[in-house]
Amino acid sequence: MIILVTGGAGFIGSAVVRHIIDNSNDEVINVDKLTYAGNLESLASIESSERYIFEQVDICERVELDRVFKQYQPDAVMHLAAESHVDRSITGPSDFIQTNIVGTYTLLEATREYWNTLSADAKKAFRFHHISTDEVYGDLPHPDELDGEISNKVLPLFTEETSYAPSSPYSASKASSDHLVRSWLRTYGLPTIVTNCSNNYGPYHFPEKLIPLVILNALEGKSLPIYGKGDQIRDWLYVEDHARALYKVVTSGKVGETYNIGGHNEKQNLEVVNTICCILDALVPKEAPYAEQITYVTDRPGHDRRYAIDASKMSRELNWEPEETFETGLRKTIEWYLTNQTWCKHVEDGSYQRERLGI
Structure with a gap:
């Protein structure tokens, strides 16, 4: 196949592109605007492949999208291009509305016009795979909210039938794009x-997110907020497990379904932060435990308390299971950051210096 991947220079998108090039004979057209979170260095291992092409295009630019489809x-289409950081959406929601809603609409219309030119067989075989988040569902009951009489009750999980109740400008914009699709x-x-996924982590993650922020701050002796x-x-969810799942969906998923x-x-x-500290204590020991750098700061406005996904449909219908446990995936992630400091330095040479957003 020829697969058009939007946002292929981002964290999850680059993992998808690498997975497709390394594990299939498919061709990838990577369409990415290269915002602050897009980084072509994340694709260095596959950029010389004859089956990979990069196009620097904004998904809001209809004329350019039409050119890419025709060419x-x-x-x-695997649509991953999105603004994705909750804190950043609180500080500046307009970018999220423009990219996640208007951009998705523009891409859908460009795709529809192209799709209508295809033969009957090609139209039937075509897929538009929209990659979304579990945050569209809002939050779930937290164990602390249960009284003593039901403390042993199994806590609910997000399923494909869970009603939408987004809490932040980010999740509301993604919910909107899901409805459009x-x-x-x-x-x-x-x-x-x-598809709606849980929190991803792994190599090439931009350091505004919790796990890479904590790793890098810990190594530099800074506070761990x-x-x-x-x-x-x-x-x-380890990002490479997610990439496998997404490829499974676009190649074997059923039209009209949510996974x-x-x-x-x-x-x-x-617990996540303490686990990172324990692994760093073993890999890069120093005089004092890294956990002593933990500090508590004012909570995020509208902060969802619990997310948890029931992925049994992916297992039952598409024979997918995550290969990494949290412990194995987190250790791989930390080891990657320890050996890729140049990548980290380059992504922080821009406007973001790990300051807090969304206050």
Whole structure:
């Protein structure tokens, strides 16, 4: 296949591009605007492949999108281009509305016009795969909220039927884009699939997010900020496991379906930070434990308390399971950051210096 990947220079997008080039015979057209979080260095291992092409294009630019579709004639679209940081969406929501909603609409329309030019067989085989987040569902009950009588009750998980209740400008913009994608299937027949994933982590992660921020701050002796009490729970998914899942969906998923992708790793933020500190204590020991650098800061406005995904549909219908446990994936992640300080320095040479956003 020829797969058009939007946002292929970002964290998850670059993992998808690397996976496709390294594990298939498919061709990839990487369409990326190269915002602050897009980095072609994340694709250095595959950039010389004859099956890989990069196009610096903003998904809001319809004329350029039309050119790309006409020039490369893709068999599928994997739409990952998005603004994705909750704190950044609190500080400046307009970029999230423009990219995540207007950009998705523009891409859908460009795709639809191209799709309508295809033969009947090619139209049937075509896929538009929209990659979204579990944050569109809002949050789930937290163990602390349960009274003594139901303390042993199994806590609910997000399923593909969970109602949407986004809490932040980021998650609201992604919820909007999900609805647009489904409506283009219902109204126009465009063959779409939606996936919603839990919190990703792994190599090449931009350091505004919790895990890379903590790793880099710890190594430099800086404070390790914890929002509120640090009891917010997230389901952590290793990014390369996610990339495998996404490729499985675009090649084997059923049109019109939604698939939730999770890592089966519910962890409180404080536990995540303490685990990072313990691994660093073993790999890069210093006089004092890294955990002594932990500080508690004012919580994020509207902070969701718990996310957790039921990924049984992915297992049952597409035979996918995560290969990494949280412990193995986190150690691989830390070891990657320890040996790739040049990449870290380059991504921080721009406007972001690990300062807090979204206050």
